[in-house]
Amino acid sequence: MTGVASQASLAAQVVNAIHTTIGSGPVALHEPRFAGNEWLYLKECLDSTYVSSVGRFVDRFEAELVEYTGAKHAIAVVNGTAALHVALQLAGVERGDEVLIPALSFIATANAVMYCGAIPHFVDSEERTLGLDPAALRRHLELIAELRSGKCVNRDTGRVIRAVVPMHTFGHPVDITGVQSVAHDFSLVLVEDAAESLGSTIDGRHAGTIGVMGTLSFNGNKTVTTGGGGAILTNDPALARRARHLTTTAKVAHRWEFLHDEVGYNYRLPNLNAALGCAQLEQLPDFIEAKRRLFHRYRSAFSEIPQTRIVEEPRGCRSNYWLQALLLDDSAAAQRDEILEATNGAGFMTRPVWTLGHRLQHFSQCPRMDLSVAESLERRVINLPSSPHLVR
């Protein structure tokens, strides 16, 4: 296809640029790679007969997450949604509270808020990071919120705004310092949804370790997978203890008695899945290197197409480049679906970003600020095939 790009439609040019970067399809959006000790550890796990919610791979996986992220504590759970649910509960989110979350996020962020009986309050994004815009959030809160007895109250709804949950979109770090400052000034608990950003750092600090708690995901489409899995990160030993307790049905330790001292959850990661995770973590630096190479190749290929650019990590940050994102100019936004058709038709799996939270019928009545940037991004973002083994 090379050579005809300049004469071709934008959609054809995009197909061509992907082809130049990764060769012929069919190619999935993101596939895991099992090139290390996966089989060995799974076999070891089976041989031990400990495949369920206790076992040495769970301990080891948590210890390795602690070492890799620099968080003081990691609690492995069944998935990223469960991690967020428990983190929000531990953040003190109660029935009837509001929680500030980006309108531009996977559904898990809003669902976790709902599981607490709370209400998502949708916040706009900034184009630079694709994440929550702290300056715009500050202006919004100055207009609608006030501190009453140390709590941030939404004057419009009368509800307490308890927490803010920025998300590091596609692995690109949000402006966490900015969010931290807003959280401080408005007395909000900062919980980082770091589901997509294992391996991403901000000024050398790992995503998810800057808020009071952070959450990771190891779903099959993530940089590192455990089949299904997630983790809660925190530096606070009391929160870590509570997280461990709540995720193991709030069972009180005893040689044989079954005592539970509150309503808990069956949320711990099985040892079998942790075994896979241990093998995957060993390859994480290689995966990220491969993803960064892929980014450079895409960037080079798409530099020939003026109406497009590949999203880059914000300055001062290191992104894991989990999912490569193509950003269309305003002038090209109308061609988004044509590009999706053409790329998927050519065997290159692509997709738009998630439908914004406030545009889902059941969240349409939730409080929100002006969401112009998120709405613009929704029209212009296309994720490209991003598996770590696509380029050498």
Added chain:
Amino acid sequence: MTGVASQASLAAQVVNAIHTTIGSGPVALHEPRFAGNEWLYLKECLDSTYVSSVGRFVDRFEAELVEYTGAKHAIAVVNGTAALHVALQLAGVERGDEVLIPALSFIATANAVMYCGAIPHFVDSEERTLGLDPAALRRHLELIAELRSGKCVNRDTGRVIRAVVPMHTFGHPVDITGVQSVAHDFSLVLVEDAAESLGSTIDGRHAGTIGVMGTLSFNGNKTVTTGGGGAILTNDPALARRARHLTTTAKVAHRWEFLHDEVGYNYRLPNLNAALGCAQLEQLPDFIEAKRRLFHRYRSAFSEIPQTRIVEEPRGCRSNYWLQALLLDDSAAAQRDEILEATNGAGFMTRPVWTLGHRLQHFSQCPRMDLSVAESLERRVINLPSSPHLVR
């Protein structure tokens, strides 16, 4: 130790009977056995790269559950608690409702009720089945409940009693026909907690297939394990469709768009865990045969100790004998803890039954009926080592 039993303390006699049955310890309460295609299927799963919430092992596991249980539909989920949570939501359990559950059950039953915002209403057990006593429940409801516009209302609390959730204790089938009749007469939805009873039948019908929905568990301590896992069984295609939708984040099918039409859950079983499950299901008939042999051995050994008996499957039922249960006479109840000390001290892991729901602090204010039988059973039940490979 043989020969001194008749002169020895009851605790020593129990230790001796266990030793006679299964030989020397240390022996766990229940260990899984991986003697089939576990390794092969896990490897096949890895090679496919589909380890997460879609994949052919999930489909196959569900199809095999359908074939084995005779339910029309099976939906595999992350664990038995998740299965119960979604089943109760689909049963129409709403915030502020009451749900009738046995006081004698694992904490998951009560927790699933709480996740729906509903309140557990504790019901007594019968000694014959260890499960919910339908005759006592009927008398209780006749006293405290009435039908208003087709709904069962608790006159004491003013709340709707929406559902009844009997549990097949240790695999021994509850009197499901009796419960079904009460459910019918009081307009209650019948959901069976069949977490412990894969392989148990009532008049040839599999536990969990008689209520509107039933739920299974494949935790590491169950007859068949997936590491962590569970399933919802139902004969109703609309409920099956809804269960599948709710457990996959309520995502609406589309080539690339992310649309969700209600608050859903990230509850689907990963393919990796389903692969283990497929291998385990192939061995289920053997596991159950081994467990039945173990029961006969225990029964024979304990027949020498007049103050004890091994719990047997109720007439007309076939139990999977998941956990073997020793039942002490009233006269021996005071020695329960001494027996627990002696058996665990001798390397035979034993344990009492779960602390009754109403005796947990955070459930102590929940509505309940007279729980004399459950309270008596709590003082007298001891679970014995029950792994399938303990006897040949």
